[in-house]
Structures are given as C-alpha cells and as structure tokens.
Amino acid sequence: xxxxxxxxxxxxxxxxxxxxxxxxxxxxxxxxxxxxxxxxxxxxxxxxxxxxxxxxxxxxxxxxxxxxxxxxxxxxxxxxxxxxxxxxxxxxxxxxxxxxxxxxxxxxxxxxxxxxxxxxxxxxxxxxxxxxxxxxxxxxxxxxxxxxxxxxxxxxxxxxxxxxxxxxxxxxxxxxxxxxxxxxxxxxxxxxxxxxxxxxxxxxxxxxxxxxxxxxxxxxxxxxxxxxxxxxxxxxxxxxxxxxxxxxxxxxxxxxxxxxxxxxxxxxxxxxxxxxxxxxxxxxxxxxxxxxxxxxxxx
Numbered sequence: 397x398x399x400x401x402x403x404x405x406x407x408x409x410x411x412x413x414x415x416x417x418x419x420x421x422x423x424x425x426x427x428x429x430x431x432x433x434x435x436x437x438x439x440x441x442x443x444x445x446x447x448x449x450x451x452x453x454x455x456x457x458x459x460x461x462x463x464x465x466x467x468x469x470x471x472x473x474x475x476x477x478x479x480x481x482x483x484x485x486x487x488x489x490x491x492x493x494x495x496x497x498x499x500x501x502x503x504x505x506x507x508x509x510x511x512x513x514x515x516x517x518x519x520x521x522x523x524x525x526x527x528x529x530x531x532x533x534x535x536x537x538x539x540x541x542x543x544x545x546x547x548x549x550x551x552x553x554x555x556x557x558x559x560x561x562x563x564x565x566x567x568x569x570x571x572x573x574x575x576x577x578x579x580x581x582x583x584x585x586x587x588x589x590x591x592x593x594x595x596x597x598x599x600x601x602x603x604x605x606x607x608x609x610x611x612x613x614x615x616x617x618x619x620x621x622x623x624x625x626x627x628x629x630x631x632x633x634x635x636x637x638x639x640x641x642x643x644x645x646x647x648x649x650x651x652x653x654x655x656x657x658x659x660x661x662x663x664x665x666x667x668x669x670x671x672x673x674x675x676x677x678x679x680x681x682x683x684x685x686x687x688x689x690x691x692x693x694x695x
Contacts, residue, residue: 399446402457404490406483412466413438413459413487416450417496426501426693427455427491429484433508433533434475434585434617435574435609436594437465439602441674445505445682452686453694454503457491459483461510465604471569474610477513477536477620484510484517492523501525501693505685507673508645509533512622515653519628526692527629528685530637531670533645534653536620542646543586556615563612570611584614587644593671623653630658635688637664637673637681644670662688 403412418425428449432442438458446456461480462469484504492499503526506514511532518527533539544552559570575591576583585594598605634657638650654663664684666677673681 399443399450402459402490404459404486406462406486409462409468411459411462411468411483411487413457414443414446415494416446416456416458418453418455419450421453424496424498425453425455426503426689427457427494427497428503428505428689428693429487429491430456430458430505431461431480431484431487431510431513433506433510435464435473435605436508437602437605439465440597440605441601441678444678445685448682448686449689452690454686454689455491455494455497457487459487471610473571473606473608473613474569475509475613476616477509478616480510481513481516484513485521488517488521488523499523503527503689503693505530505689507531508670509617511645512620515622515629515634516625518632518634519625522632524632526633526635526689528635528637528688530681530685531639531642531645531666531673532622532636532650532653533620534623534626534649536617538649539645540614540618542649543644552614552618555611559611559615571608572611572614574607574609584609584617585644587670589669589671590644593674623656626653626657629661631660633688633692634661635664635684636661637666637684639666639668639670639673639677641668642670 399414399416402415442458446458449456460467504514505528507530511529518524573583575594579586
C-alpha cells in the first residue's frame with residue numbers, strides 16, 4: 397500500500413508528514429516514528445527509510461519538524477530541540493490513534509540531531525519499546541567545541557546576546573547559513589561533507605530545504621545535552637549506529653555516550669562519514685535498524 401499524507405496537532409502547531417502502512421500483515425502492527433536532523437526535511441531520504449520499515453511489516457510515521465518543510469510553526473527555520481522532543485511525543489500520540497497501529501509496540505528512529513532527540517524521548521516516554529539513534533548528536537556543548545575554534549567561541553556568545561536583545565525589541569531574528577562551501581566561513585555546520593550533502597540533496601530531492609537557520613538555533617544547540625538522559629533509557633532496547641569517520645557528530649563522542657548507556661544495548665560501527673549513512677552507506681545503516689525494530693517490536 398502506498399504512503400499517504402498525514403497531518404496532526406502538536407498542540408500549538410500542525411505537523412505534516414507521511415504514513416507508510418506495514419506490508420504483509422493483518423490487523424494492527426508496530427509503528428516506527430521518524431523525523432530528520434538539523435534543518436533537514438523529510439524528502440532528504442526519509443522516504444526510503446519509511447518504505448524499508450513498511451516492507452518489514454512495520455508501520456512508519458515520518459514527519460517534518462516544526463518550522464521546517466511542510467509543517468507549520470514560527471519562526472521559520474528555527475530549531476528548538478526541546479520542542480522537537482515534545483513533537484516526537486505528539487507524533488507517537490497521533491500514531492497510536494491510527495487503526496493500523498498497535499499502540500503497545502512503538503519504536504523511535506532519529507539521525508544526527510534527531511538521533512539525540514530519540515535518546516531523550518526513549519528515556520522519558522515509556523510508550524517507546526525500542527530506539528535507534530543513527531550518527532547521533534550526544535552533546536551540543538562538546539560538539540560546538542569540536543567544530544569551532546576556541547578563540548572564536550566568545551564571539552558567538554556576543555552574537556547570541558545581541559540577537560536576544562534585538563528580538564526583545566521586536567526585530568526579526570538573525571539568520572546564519574546551515575552550510576557554506578568554505579568551511580572557515582560562518583555557518584551552523586562547518587564541515588565540507590555537510591556542504592556537499594545538503595546542497596546536493598537539496599538540488600536532487602528536496603527543493604523545500606533552505607540554507608539558513610536562526611542564530612538562536614545555534615545557541616540552543618550549544619545548550620542541548622542528550623547524553624544526560626542516556627542512562628535512563630534502560631530497560632528500553634537501544635541501538636546506536638555510529639559512523640567510523642564522523643567529523644560532524646564526532647565518533648568518539650557518540651561511543652563515549654554509548655558506554656554510559658545501560659543494557660539492553662547494541663553498538664554498530666558504520667563505514668564512512670556522517671552522511672554516508674543516508675546514501676552510499678544506506679545498505680549498512682538500514683538493515684541493523686530494521687532488524688532491531690523487528691526483533692523488539694514484532695518478535
């Protein structure tokens with residue numbers, strides 16, 4: 397059965413996405429809830445994940461984060477990680493209202509920024525029975541320190557404060573590029589592979605993606621610490637997929653966070669860098685995620 401467009405309430409905004417019905421099953425089936433990472437929209441390969449989960453007998457609900465893509469929300473292009481965590485929970489509530497869904501068998505999948513979100517969701521929402529975090533951000537503070545020269549961090553703080561004062565006066569939020577071809581130029585994700593993946597995927601698959609976020613987005617990133625929740629995920633089964641050569645959400649940070657998680661858990665090291673998980677390395681990232689959900693939601 398083909399996917400269908402859906403929309404649902406997240407209390408103050410309407411979120412929109414796709415529902416992929418489970419194939420080859422009769423009666424209610426498990427569901428996996430998915431959203432994308434930093435600034436990305438669902439057309440950036442999440443259709444392939446939804447299709448693969450559906451082919452394995454799992455319903456899949458894919459949605460655009462608030463303020464991005466087809467979903468409502470203001471200010472546009474602003475990422476509030478706490479609000480995005482709440483929206484995962486709203487999406488779970490919506491999924492559980494569908495006739496096709498067995499509400500006792502819910503999984504969450506996230507990647508990059510949303511890979512951090514699902515760590516938090518799994519720790520605080522016991523409706524979640526399995527979680528997969530792909531190339532996850534685990535510490536905003538440490539991630540910023542790994543990407544930004546230490547002598548430039550103070551300048552960011554001055555910009556954050558000035559933007560806060562300007563917004564307090566009713567001015568429009570300051571904006572920054574998500575990526576830039578020059579990794580030394582100001583951007584939220586200053587790595588060469590970020591530029592290549594975002595701009596290429598925008599041209600090929602996702603015309604609605606915009607190369608900008610609010611400056612406050614970067615400030616909130618610097619304050620976000622999913623790692624502080626990771627020990628609370630147990631007894632929910634946790635799978636972490638970590639890229640061997642990840643420079644955007646550094647490999648060593650993710651493995652360090654995994655070591656703090658309690659059982660049951662599993663770590664899979666993916667070949668390549670951060671963005672290989674979506675394209676060239678999809679055949680490495682999808683099977684373990686699919687099998688994890690089949691084992692813990694269908695089995």
